[in-house]
Amino acid sequence: MTQTPRERARLQTMSEIVSIGRKHLAVHGAAGLSLRAVARELGVVSSAVYRYVRNRDELLTLLLVDGYNALGDAVDNAVNQIPAGDFAAQFRALGGAVRAWAVAEPARYGLLFGSPVPGYEAPAEQTTVPGTRVITQLVRIIEEAHRAGKLRADEPLAVPGPGLATDFSAIRQELGLSVPDHVLARGVLVWTALFGAVNFEVFGQYGRETFSDPAALFELHLAALADLAGLI
Amino acid sequence: MTQTPRERARLQTMSEIVSIGRKHLAVHGAAGLSLRAVARELGVVSSAVYRYVRNRDELLTLLLVDGYNALGDAVDNAVNQIPAGDFAAQFRALGGAVRAWAVAEPARYGLLFGSPVPGYEAPAEQTTVPGTRVITQLVRIIEEAHRAGKLRADEPLAVPGPGLATDFSAIRQELGLSVPDHVLARGVLVWTALFGAVNFEVFGQYGRETFSDPAALFELHLAALADLAGLI
DNA sequence: CGGTAAATGTGAGCGGTGCTCTCGCTTTAA
DNA sequence: TTAAAGCGAGAGCACCGCTCACATTTACCG
Numbered sequence: 257m258t259q260t261p262r263e264r265a266r267l268q269t270m271s272e273i274v275s276i277g278r279k280h281l282a283v284h285g286a287a288g289l290s291l292r293a294v295a296r297e298l299g300v301v302s303s304a305v306y307r308y309v310r311n312r313d314e315l316l317t318l319l320l321v322d323g324y325n326a327l328g329d330a331v332d333n334a335v336n337q338i339p340a341g342d343f344a345a346q347f348r349a350l351g352g353a354v355r356a357w358a359v360a361e362p363a364r365y366g367l368l369f370g371s372p373v374p375g376y377e378a379p380a381e382q383t384t385v386p387g388t389r390v391i392t393q394l395v396r397i398i399e400e401a402h403r404a405g406k407l408r409a410d411e412p413l414a415v416p417g418p419g420l421a422t423d424f425s426a427i428r429q430e431l432g433l434s435v436p437d438h439v440l441a442r443g444v445l446v447w448t449a450l451f452g453a454v455n456f457e458v459f460g461q462y463g464r465e466t467f468s469d470p471a472a473l474f475e476l477h478l479a480a481l482a483d484l485a486g487l488i
Numbered sequence: 489m490t491q492t493p494r495e496r497a498r499l500q501t502m503s504e505i506v507s508i509g510r511k512h513l514a515v516h517g518a519a520g521l522s523l524r525a526v527a528r529e530l531g532v533v534s535s536a537v538y539r540y541v542r543n544r545d546e547l548l549t550l551l552l553v554d555g556y557n558a559l560g561d562a563v564d565n566a567v568n569q570i571p572a573g574d575f576a577a578q579f580r581a582l583g584g585a586v587r588a589w590a591v592a593e594p595a596r597y598g599l600l601f602g603s604p605v606p607g608y609e610a611p612a613e614q615t616t617v618p619g620t621r622v623i624t625q626l627v628r629i630i631e632e633a634h635r636a637g638k639l640r641a642d643e644p645l646a647v648p649g650p651g652l653a654t655d656f657s658a659i660r661q662e663l664g665l666s667v668p669d670h671v672l673a674r675g676v677l678v679w680t681a682l683f684g685a686v687n688f689e690v691f692g693q694y695g696r697e698t699f700s701d702p703a704a705l706f707e708l709h710l711a712a713l714a715d716l717a718g719l720i
Numbered sequence: 721c722g723g724t725a726a727a728t729g730t731g732a733g734c735g736g737t738g739c740t741c742t743c744g745c746t747t748t749a750a
Numbered sequence: 751t752t753a754a755a756g757c758g759a760g761a762g763c764a765c766c767g768c769t770c771a772c773a774t775t776t777a778c779c780g
Contacts, residue, residue: 262747262756285606287519292737303740304758312738363606371602372691374517374595380696414711419701427698445685445709449677451693452684459604461683464612466659469651477677479646484716494727494776524766535769536729544767 270308272298274318281319282363286373291315313376316367320378321386323364328389330357335393343401344487350393351450351478355471358458365458369451391447395431398443401487402435408486412438439486446485453477502540504530506550513551514595518605523547545608548599552610553618555596560621562589567625575633576719582625583682583710587703590690597690601683623679627663630675633719634667640718644670671718678717685709 259267276297280289291312295302309315334353338346358365368387378387401407416424416437424437435443456462457470467473491499508529512521523544527534541547566585570578590597600619610619633639648656648669656669667675688694689702699705 260748266756283606286603288606290737291739301759302738303760306739307757363603366603369603369687369691369693371518371595371598374515374520384695414708416708417701417704420699420704420708423699423701423705441705441708442712444705445681445712448684448688448693448709449681450684452680452682452687453677455601455684455687456680459601461601461680463616467652467655469649469655472649472652473655473673473676476646476648476652476673477680480674480677480716484712492777498727522766523768533730534767535731538768539728 266308269298273305273308273315274322277315277319278322278364281367282361285363286316286367286370289315289319313373316373316376317379317382319364320367320383323361323368324383324386324389326361326364327354327357327368328386330354331390331393335397341404341406343397343404343406344482346397347394347482347485347487348475348478350390350397351474351481354390354450355454355457355474358454362458365454369455370459394443394447395433398439398485398487399431399433399435402439406488407435407439408488410438410442410486412436414438414441416441442485446481449477449481449484498540501530505537505540505547506554509547509551510554510596513599514593517595518548518599521547521551548605548608549611549614551596552599552615555593555600556615556618556621558593558596559586559589559600560618562586563622563625567629573636573638575629575636575638576714578629579626579714579717579719580707580710582622582629583706583713586622586682587686587689587706590686594690597686601687602691626675626679627665630671630717630719631663631665631667634671638720639667639671640720642670642674642718644668646670646673648673674717678713681709681713681716 273294276294277289280293280297284290289312291305291309292302294315295305298305309318331350331353334349335346338349358369398407420441421437424440427433427440428435433440453474457474462470505526508526509521512525512529516522521544523537523541524534526547527537530537541550563582563585566581567578570581590601630639652673653669656672659665659672660667665672685706689706694702
């Protein structure tokens with residue numbers, strides 16, 4: 257069961273490739289990620305990296321999983337600092353962690369949540385689990401708040417139609433949830449709104465000098481979103 | 489003052505280049521946009537396109553402006569169908585138009601609102617005006633609703649700090665607005681949330697089969713966002 | 721009207737990319 | 751010990767952005 261030297265070297269090289277790729281991604285973006293450049297920095301001829309990575313897309317997949325896990329770790333870590341019963345604070349910690357990671361790693365964030373690379377379909381079996389870590393946490397927060405009676409009992413603003421209700425039922429069953437449809441609907445909106453706010457800041461959609469303190473703006477938005485989710 | 493044939497030919501060629509670029513963008517995405525391919529389709533040798541376009545980035549800028557204007561036209565057109573006093577319906581029309589355009593033109597939408605191309609800074613003097621057409625409409629809707637007394641008078645959820653208040657004052661002055669800070673803050677959130685919802689659908693951030701009728705989900709979100717903005 | 725300057729298209733060429741293939745060498749496993 | 755598998759090197763293909771020197775066409779002006 258012990259690793260042969262060759263196996264150890266392979267793992268080492270793989271992680272070096274991902275590490276170099278991560279660096280190049282940060283500097284040149286996903287479009288500028290070049291296997292030849294990675295090979296150069298690895299000190300090896302260009303064709304040699306194909307022993308480790310089938311093609312450029314596969315390196316992108318590795319970096320995608322790498323990024324999802326880095327973000328997931330940051331979020332989990334932030335949420336775990338909050339007392340178990342304070343769900344609104346947990347939500348704010350989650351949102352703050354997403355924003356902080358995105359601001360610190362804009363290129364990686366862009367790879368995860370930006371425009372998809374055309375012709376590249378992320379392989380679900382590798383990306384689904386790490387790619388759903390944030391929404392899993394958010395769902396947990398809302399579900400536990402609901403079970404603990406810590407969710408404001410809003411009157412439903414609008415009733416989802418029958419098609420949507422079917423989808424919501426499927427989601428509820430798959431994730432073992434007890435929250436009603438309108439809470440689920442609000443949760444999805446809060447989810448997308450959270451990433452919408454982060455996108456705008458990280459992708460520079462606000463003007464260059466519109467907001468001098470985007471962190472403060474985001475805090476304001478987080479509070480509004482916690483309220484929208486019904487967290488008290 | 490009348491155009492020479494050469495001038496007419498140049499304009500014609502320019503618009504052909506943009507048109508071909510638009511098509512290639514839709515098929516191959518921004519990263520796959522190739523001046524050589526455009527030249528081939530134009531029936532001209534590759535170096536000839538450089539007589540019309542300084543480099544690839546400049547073609548991207550043209551397509552950016554082209555996309556902003558297409559989206560702006562779609563939004564203006566949709567909003568103009570709504571009676572002048574029904575601001576909530578105008579907002580829903582705006583949101584629906586954004587989504588419809590984005591779903592129909594995902595690659596162009598991605599160029600406008602996806603991850604920025606690293607090393608490419610859109611020239612503000614060309615992109616600012618078309619790039620702000622949607623937010624200009626949204627601001628107009630909220631401002632006019634406010635002046636017409638058609639905005640719910642919410643208690644402010646959270647008070648923006650002094651830095652943010654300064655930014656809001658500047659925005660208010662520059663755009664000649666009369667809405668108070670907390671309305672402005674909500675407006676920004678609604679703005680980002682709207683595009684967050686569209687991003688999630690167009691960029692495929694929901695799972696592949698999570699929602700069978702994303703349009704219905706979006707309608708639900710639009711209603712919630714209109715309510716969040718205070719539109720009645 | 722004729723000449724000059726600008727605009728336009730051509731083709732070669734440079735350095736870069738992803739990716740494939742063949743060839744040797746080394747490590748592993750039977 | 752030997753056969754198989756893994757690995758790196760290097761050449762090569764087709765593509766890319768972009769530049770340059772050159773011919774041709776068009777526009778304008780004395």
